[in-house]
Amino acid sequence: MIPLRVPKFTMLFSILGVLMLLSNQATGREAPQATALRVLAIEIDGKAADSVSGVPMTDTAEGTAKKSNLKKGEGIAQGTEIVIPPRTVLVLETTNGNQIRLQPGSGFKTHLVIGRGETHTLLFGEAFFKVKNALDFFNVNYESFLAIVRGTEFSVAVEPKKEISFTLNKGKLLVQREVKVRILEENKVATLSASEVLEQGKKTQVRYRLGIDEYLKEFKTFRDAEEYYRRKLQEEEQSGEYDRMQQGLNDMGMILATLGKDKEAIGYYERALLAARGQHEDSWAADLINNLGLAYYGLGEYLKAIEYHEKSLSQKLKLYPDGAHPDIAGQKY
Numbered sequence: 001m002i003p004l005r006v007p008k009f010t011m012l013f014s015i016l017g018v019l020m021l022l023s024n025q026a027t028g029r030e031a032p033q034a035t036a037l038r039v040l041a042i043e044i045d046g047k048a049a050d051s052v053s054g055v056p057m058t059d060t061a062e063g064t065a066k067k068s069n070l071k072k073g074e075g076i077a078q079g080t081e082i083v084i085p086p087r088t089v090l091v092l093e094t095t096n097g098n099q100i101r102l103q104p105g106s107g108f109k110t111h112l113v114i115g116r117g118e119t120h121t122l123l124f125g126e127a128f129f130k131v132k133n134a135l136d137f138f139n140v141n142y143e144s145f146l147a148i149v150r151g152t153e154f155s156v157a158v159e160p161k162k163e164i165s166f167t168l169n170k171g172k173l174l175v176q177r178e179v180k181v182r183i184l185e186e187n188k189v190a191t192l193s194a195s196e197v198l199e200q201g202k203k204t205q206v207r208y209r210l211g212i213d214e215y216l217k218e219f220k221t222f223r224d225a226e227e228y229y230r231r232k233l234q235e236e237e238q239s240g241e242y243d244r245m246q247q248g249l250n251d252m253g254m255i256l257a258t259l260g261k262d263k264e265a266i267g268y269y270e271r272a273l274l275a276a277r278g279q280h281e282d283s284w285a286a287d288l289i290n291n292l293g294l295a296y297y298g299l300g301e302y303l304k305a306i307e308y309h310e311k312s313l314s315q316k317l318k319l320y321p322d323g324a325h326p327d328i329a330g331q332k333y
Helices: 011-025 222-239 244-257 264-277 281-299 303-321
Strands: 033-043 045-049 051-058 064-071 075-076 078-081 089-096 100-102 107-114 117-130 138-142 145-149 153-159 163-170 172-182 188-199 207-209 215-219
Touching: 033 051, 033 064, 033 107, 033 264, 075 078, 107 303, 138 281, 145 153, 145 264, 163 172, 163 188, 172 222, 172 244, 188 207, 188 244, 215 222, 222 244, 244 281, 264 281, 281 303
Parallel strands: 117 138, 172 215
Antiparallel strands: 033 045, 033 075, 033 089, 051 064, 051 078, 078 107, 089 100, 100 117, 107 117, 117 153, 138 145, 145 172, 153 163, 163 207, 172 188
């Protein structure tokens, strides 16, 4: 999920982040697939083709960029950034049997494909996703936006610095983004998450502007903010819906932490973490563990804060083994 944090940390965690990145390489974790994708089909000007030339590809592990010839059936290594040439559509299939249809001029990168799930990034342009097999997770992100799949077919379109859109074709999709809440008393700002569920027969598309801070709410006093989010949590819990309850628990924790009530915030994060683990939502669990670290830091329990940040970073590196993701950079407060 998206990183939900109150920026309090100093160089302590910058140093910690570097040490953990180095030490984590020696820890055992499920090995990602070296070849995560294969070219299922190539279309040029709407016609099937066996190969396409001049495809910009970057091996982010080695930092090398080159133009390559891609053939139907060829494998693509995990962590490779690929830019689709004009007039070309590339259909990829992951080792889990899921399909990704990249449109002309789009940029794409796969971070992780393992038996339990997949994480991908759309860098720009448009891509269609068809999730054919049930996994613990299938996530597609762009900056602070995240699409969490509930077994579905959908598309994501990104026009950098302008707009991002998510369109559901089949199934169900949870879309999350970072938002801010301003409290005029002492001019406090909390970074929370907002989510929308796309579902057939209901809402099937959302669009958001990029490059701006979205302020969801403004409150005059601390008390106003706390009372609002307590009422909101009650509504979410009464709904009985997992995603809504998780949102409410985390938001309550973030508001309390912003108001200096870190001890109370811990209880809400722990409840949400227990549920996330039950659903095998590793990315969301990692963010909650990170928030627990922030809360313990706010209480002055620095060793415990470091312990939670180590756990969070380790879990994020399982989802993004190359380390190239904002969630991992965000660990280094």
